Amino acid sequence: xxxxxxxxxxxxxxxxxxxxxxxxxxxxxxxxxxxxxxxxxxxxxxxxxxxxxxxxxxxxxxxxxxxxxxxxxxxxxxxxxxxxxxxxxxxxxxxxxxxxxxxxxxxxxxxxxxxxxxxxxxxxxxxxxxxxxxxxxxxxxxxxxxxxxxxxxxxxxxxxxxxxxxxxxxxxxxxxxxxxxxxxxxxxxxxxxxxxxxxxxxxxxxxxxxxxxxxxxxxxxxxxxxxxxxxxxxxxxxxxxxxxxxxxxxxxxxxxxxxxxxxxxxxxxxxxxxxxxxxxxxxxxxxxxxxxxxxxxxxxxxxxxxxxxxxxxxxxxxxxxxxxxxxxxxxxxxxxxxxxxxxxxxxxxxxxxxxxxxxxxxxxxxxxxxxxxxxxxxxxxxxxxxxxxxxxxxxxxxxxxxxxxxxxxxxxxxxxxxxxxxxxxxxxxxxxxxxxxxxxxxxxxxxxxxxxxxxxxxxxxx
Numbered sequence: 422x423x424x425x426x427x428x429x430x431x432x433x434x435x436x437x438x439x440x441x442x443x444x445x446x447x448x449x450x451x452x453x454x455x456x457x458x459x460x461x462x463x464x465x466x467x468x469x470x471x472x473x474x475x476x477x478x479x480x481x482x483x484x485x486x487x488x489x490x491x492x493x494x495x496x497x498x499x500x501x502x503x504x505x506x507x508x509x510x511x512x513x514x515x516x517x518x519x520x521x522x523x524x525x526x527x528x529x530x531x532x533x534x535x536x537x538x539x540x541x542x543x544x545x546x547x548x549x550x551x552x553x554x555x556x557x558x559x560x561x562x563x564x565x566x567x568x569x570x571x572x573x574x575x576x577x578x579x580x581x582x583x584x585x586x587x588x589x590x591x592x593x594x595x596x597x598x599x600x601x602x603x604x605x606x607x608x609x610x611x612x613x614x615x616x617x618x619x620x621x622x623x624x625x626x627x628x629x630x631x632x633x634x635x636x637x638x639x640x641x642x643x644x645x646x647x648x649x650x651x652x653x654x655x656x657x658x659x660x661x662x663x664x665x666x667x668x669x670x671x672x673x674x675x676x677x678x679x680x681x682x683x684x685x686x687x688x689x690x691x692x693x694x695x696x697x698x699x700x701x702x703x704x705x706x707x708x709x710x711x712x713x714x715x716x717x718x719x720x721x722x723x724x725x726x727x728x729x730x731x732x733x734x735x736x737x738x739x740x741x742x743x744x745x746x747x748x749x750x751x752x753x754x755x756x757x758x759x760x761x762x763x764x765x766x767x768x769x770x771x772x773x774x775x776x777x778x779x780x781x782x783x784x785x786x787x788x789x790x791x792x793x794x795x796x797x798x799x800x801x802x803x804x805x806x807x808x809x810x811x812x813x814x815x816x817x818x819x820x821x822x823x824x825x826x827x828x829x830x831x832x833x834x835x836x837x838x839x840x841x842x843x844x845x846x847x848x849x850x851x852x853x854x855x856x857x858x859x860x861x862x863x864x865x866x867x868x869x870x871x872x873x874x875x876x877x878x879x880x881x882x883x
Contacts, residue, residue: 429598436590459567463546464535471548471560474504479553493562500543501563512558522547526559542566604628604635608642620650674700727874730760730801733770734794741777741790750781751789758796761874764852769871772848772856775841776805776867783809784864796873803869811860820858821846845869 470493478486486504494502504512505526509519519526522545529536529547538545547561604627611624623646628639678700682693735754742752762769780790784807793804812820823843849856854871 426598428601429594432594432597433590436594440586440590460537463537463544463562463564467535467546467548467560467562470562471550474560475550475552498565498567499562500565501561503561505559505561507557507559522559522561525561529559530557539566604631604639608639611642611646615646615649620646620653622646671700671704675704724765725763726766727761727763728766728769730762730769730803730871730873731757731794733766734773734792734803737770737773737777738792741774741781744778745781745790748781749786750784752777752781752792753789754792754794757794758801760794760796760801762801762852762871763874764871765848768848768851772845772869773803773805775845776856776869779841780805780807780809780865780867783807785809799873799875801871801873803871804866805869806861806864806866808864810863811865812858814860817858817860821856842867 474486474489477489481488490502490504493499501517503517503519503522505519505522506512507526507530509523509526511517511519525536525538525545525547529549532549536547538547542565544564544566545561546564547559549557549559551557607624607627611622611627614622623643625636625639625643628636630636675697678693678697682690682697685693734757738752738754745752777790777792784790788808790808791804791806793802793806795802795804821842823840846856849869849871852871854869856867856869858865858867860866
């Protein structure tokens with residue numbers, strides 16, 4: 422679960438909890454006082470009605486009393502009014518079973534107070550009264566229990582109010598979560614761009630002037646990135662400058678070697694040949710360094726034209742196989758689809774050649790390096806597989822770093838400089854392609870992908 426969703430859900434849960442607590446407290450605070458006040462009111466009204474009934478019966482007789490009881494029955498919160506005598510007979514009441522109130526009548530006649538019986542929806546109040554003739558009666562009134570008004574009222578619009586509250590909470594939580602998590606996402610994307618080699622990435626302007634810890638982190642991030650970029654550029658500039666500076670003395674050294682070979686005797690030739698071989702290796706390394714430096718600086722001023730990638734791969738495989746045979750190995754082109762790309766023939770040839778040479782160097786003696794060229798959905802895929810046992814999984818991401826060696830002693834013994842795969846990566850990147858390495862069975866597989874020209878295009882050369 423990402424940070425945005427976590428923050429959003431926590432905010433939403435907090436607001437939901439607050440609303441729930443508020444509703445609960447509102448219901449609790451309202452219910453108890455309302456019910457208490459209602460009970461007091463019922464008690465007082467029952468006493469008043471009983472005393473008034475006695476007075477009306479004394480002054481107006483049964484007709485006046487009956488009219489008074491009818492007026493009470495018409496009240497909105499009163500459902501029933503009965504006057505039951507001590508003997509159980511009904512006084513001016515119709516359709517009422519006096520036996521249903523037998524216990525309440527007996528209890529009330531024995532009490533000097535108002536008796537109340539509570540039910541889920543209603544309540545009965547009873548009060549004893551005595552007429553002038555000495556006959557005792559019980560006034561029974563059925564009351565509708567008070568209902569607490571819902572928080573948003575009782576009209577159908579309350580559902581719209583509920584929906585409005587939930588929508589407001591949802592939008593507020595979404596805005597707060599986005600505000601807090603958005604800069605984290607920007608920092609993460611900036612980190613990924615730096616990991617991909619874009620050292621010009623800056624994030625403070627994207628985060629904005631928030632004046633909080635996140636904006637401070639963004640400024641620190643930019644400062645760190647600027648220092649890293651400066652260090653790496655200085656390192657690349659140093660490598661390039663040193664390579665240029667070494668070219669001149671090496672050229673003079675080669676001239677001196679030629680003169681020395683002409684003047685020296687036959688016994689000195691092996692030593693001079695050894696010096697020449699080391700000088701050539703140094704020249705090759707410097708040439709590779711300059712190529713890598715030019716590619717790393719993002720230079721794209723190389724010539725581009727439409728190329729037949731199949732012919733290019735076949736030529737590189739043929740040359741590599743010739744050299745591999747001398748070492749008891751071979752290079753085999755297993756599959757080659759027709760594919761045309763736009764780019765630099767020299768750079769693409771160098772990229773494939775460097776990967777192939779690396780594979781030939783480490784594949785076991787008597788095995789063949791297998792090469793596949795396939796076209797899938799407009800993409801050319803070059804796969805080069807050796808049988809050298811592969812490399813540790815943790816080292817795969819480092820294979821394309823300059824001067825990196827998985828096995829220092831073995832690579833030095835094989836004559837590798839640690840620049841071939843680095844140059845291949847930069848050359849492929851300059852063509853907006855991808856190169857990666859992975860272990861497969863008993864060897865290492867390097868995959869190169871490039872954009873193909875559409876099959877409907879006319880061939881323009883190759």
